[in-house]
Amino acid sequence: MVQSNGGCASASPAAASSCEQSGKSAADLGLNLDDPSLSSDVVSKVTSHPCYSPEGHKYARIHLPVAPACNIQCNYCNRKFDCSNESRPGVVSKLLSPAKGVQRFVKVKERIPETNVVGIAGPGDPLANPAATLATLKAAAKQDSDVHLCVSTNGLALLELVPSLVKVGVSHLTITINCIDAAIGAKIYPWIYFNHKRLRGREASQVLIDRQLAGLKAAVAAGMLVKVNTVLIPGINDHHIEALAQELKLHGALLHNIMPLISDPAHGTYFGLTGQRQPTEDEVAEARAAAGSNMAQMSHCQQCRADAVGHLGQDIDLDADESVKPVQQEVAESYLVAVATKSDVLIDQHFGHAQSFALYQIYEDSIAPMGRRDVSQYCVDNECDETESRMASMLQALEGVSSVLCARIGMTPWQALEQAGVMPSTDYALFDIQQALSALQQQWLEQGKFSQQSRCKEAV
Amino acid sequence: MAYSITSACIGCNACKLVCPQKAIVSSATGYAIAEHRCNECVGHHADPQCASICPIETAIVDQDHRALNPPGSLTGLPNERQVIAMTKLAAKVSGGKGGAHATNG
Ligand code: SF4
Ligand code: SF4
Numbered sequence: 001m002v003q004s005n006g007g008c009a010s011a012s013p014a015a016a017s018s019c020e021q022s023g024k025s026a027a028d029l030g031l032n033l034d035d036p037s038l039s040s041d042v043v044s045k046v047t048s049h050p051c052y053s054p055e056g057h058k059y060a061r062i063h064l065p066v067a068p069a070c071n072i073q074c075n076y077c078n079r080k081f082d083c084s085n086e087s088r089p090g091v092v093s094k095l096l097s098p099a100k101g102v103q104r105f106v107k108v109k110e111r112i113p114e115t116n117v118v119g120i121a122g123p124g125d126p127l128a129n130p131a132a133t134l135a136t137l138k139a140a141a142k143q144d145s146d147v148h149l150c151v152s153t154n155g156l157a158l159l160e161l162v163p164s165l166v167k168v169g170v171s172h173l174t175i176t177i178n179c180i181d182a183a184i185g186a187k188i189y190p191w192i193y194f195n196h197k198r199l200r201g202r203e204a205s206q207v208l209i210d211r212q213l214a215g216l217k218a219a220v221a222a223g224m225l226v227k228v229n230t231v232l233i234p235g236i237n238d239h240h241i242e243a244l245a246q247e248l249k250l251h252g253a254l255l256h257n258i259m260p261l262i263s264d265p266a267h268g269t270y271f272g273l274t275g276q277r278q279p280t281e282d283e284v285a286e287a288r289a290a291a292g293s294n295m296a297q298m299s300h301c302q303q304c305r306a307d308a309v310g311h312l313g314q315d316i317d318l319d320a321d322e323s324v325k326p327v328q329q330e331v332a333e334s335y336l337v338a339v340a341t342k343s344d345v346l347i348d349q350h351f352g353h354a355q356s357f358a359l360y361q362i363y364e365d366s367i368a369p370m371g372r373r374d375v376s377q378y379c380v381d382n383e384c385d386e387t388e389s390r391m392a393s394m395l396q397a398l399e400g401v402s403s404v405l406c407a408r409i410g411m412t413p414w415q416a417l418e419q420a421g422v423m424p425s426t427d428y429a430l431f432d433i434q435q436a437l438s439a440l441q442q443q444w445l446e447q448g449k450f451s452q453q454s455r456c457k458e459a460v
Numbered sequence: 461m462a463y464s465i466t467s468a469c470i471g472c473n474a475c476k477l478v479c480p481q482k483a484i485v486s487s488a489t490g491y492a493i494a495e496h497r498c499n500e501c502v503g504h505h506a507d508p509q510c511a512s513i514c515p516i517e518t519a520i521v522d523q524d525h526r527a528l529n530p531p532g533s534l535t536g537l538p539n540e541r542q543v544i545a546m547t548k549l550a551a552k553v554s555g556g557k558g559g560a561h562a563t564n565g
């Protein structure tokens with residue numbers, strides 16, 4: 001997983017708890033907001049973001065785990081190790097589709113209206129999953145035009161994606177850069193996937209470092225606030241922090257976040273299993289001081305998990321909270337049904353060919369047409385014929401829909417729909433729409449899927 | 461000529477994003493390579509793309525069930541599975557403290 005605001009290397013709960021006060025004690029190393037060289041735009045972006053400044057704590061953020069794939073391997077991460085310590089930062093156990101991700105944002109926003117930051121940090125590298133990441137951010141911005149969008153990345157795929165990120169409105173970017181020397185990098189990154197090849201050793205690190213710095217420069221030039229995360233690894237990059245900070249400053253990074261390596265062997269990482277030790281608190285303070293002459297230091301980082309929700313330091317467990325759970329087998333007053341139809345009379349269209357869906361709200365005693373929803377309006381750029389992003393657009397077009405009726409549908413979209421909680425059906429292929437909807441209504445009545453009005457109104 | 465995906469797969473979706481043949485399918489039961497679509501990337505790239513990005517050793521195998529990324533080739537930890545099994549066991553014995561996590565329904 002990517003080192004997000006903390007990634008795989010990072011924090012046990014114990015390490016995170018030390019952050020509370022350090023915001024003050026290290027204040028002199030932090031960003032000086034009175035610095036005349038900072039524009040007022042930058043100052044407001046910093047102070048309203050919980051991860052960037054201690055003042056930002058009154059705001060809240062949500063990280064949406066929509067990006068599973070990664071394009072590099074770090075020695076402080078084990079991709080398959082998710083079970084023994086689930087609250088390990090940078091690790092999320094449950095993935096969300098872009099549509100579900102946005103749904104989660106909307107629900108959290110209802111409960112915590114101060115949620116003003118939507119971030120994508122993993123569980124892999126967001127930019128190794130560009131379609132899912134961009135679709136999610138775009139949809140979140142559509143829900144709430146004031147939201148800050150942020151992305152955390154290892155930087156390998158950043159350079160080419162800067163324009164797309166700017167286009168969807170990403171204002172805050174975090175790049176994890178652990179070194180600028182390929183010999184050091186070779187001890188941290190066993191391989192990267194770049195340009196259709198798996199590269200290893202120094203060659204891999206050199207490519208990664210070059211791309212990170214080029215991406216950093218481009219992102220700064222494009223007006224993003226760029227924070228750099230560095231995992232402090234004793235004996236590997238600790239002597240190198242000052243040189244690194246100098247380079248970061250040169251390329252225009254705004255903030256530097258030095259995070260202690262977490263190398264608990266129970267996490268199954270290379271460092272953990274080979275006895276690489278974690279830095280002491282003093283070593284972390286020393287590194288921050290060494291970097292501090294060049295880079296403003298961030299010292300209140302809680303090293304969030306990629307699915308963090310809420311105010312820093314008081315994450316909310318969505319699983320424990322009924323109201324945010326996806327509706328399963330629950331009853332409702334009415335259901336939204338989408339129909340793939342060309343003729344507007346018969347259910348006569350293949351799901352994959354539908355450019356729009358006709359919507360109907362089915363109540364216990366009536367069926368109301370709700371107009372049509374276009375799929376294309378949910379497309380990211382022109383990538384809509386890419387299967388992956390087309391499916392994401394479809395899912396967004398079907399937001400809130402409980403069932404889709406179509407003439408035919410492929411296996412893959414069927415499964416994707418099911419996973420997103422939408423029930424596809426070809427049972428009514430080539431039926432008259434009204435007839436099919438009545439039959440469905442009848443079926444649901446028999447299954448007791450409609451609630452008595454009185455029973456569920458407080459669920460809002 | 462086709463590769464396949466084993467139960468070692470963690471479902472990170474990376475292979476699916478890079479396969480030039482769109483040969484990789486995923487479902488609730490896991491990831492698989494559609495045999496008739498996979499051409500081992502011949503004509504597209506020098507290396508099979510799925511096996512070049514997959515982070516998990518032994519997750520992708522050839523017809524003879526030889527792992528394209530054999531144990532130790534990606535993590536540098538030859539006995540990683542064993543070591544992990546052991547550390548998990550140790551964590552269990554010492555009493556897992558992260559048990560507060562609700563399993564999802
Ligand atoms: S070898 Fe190539 S064509 Fe076959 S599944 Fe892997 S990426 Fe796709
Ligand atoms: S890249 Fe490997 S681990 Fe990831 S989904 Fe594909 S086969 Fe599974």
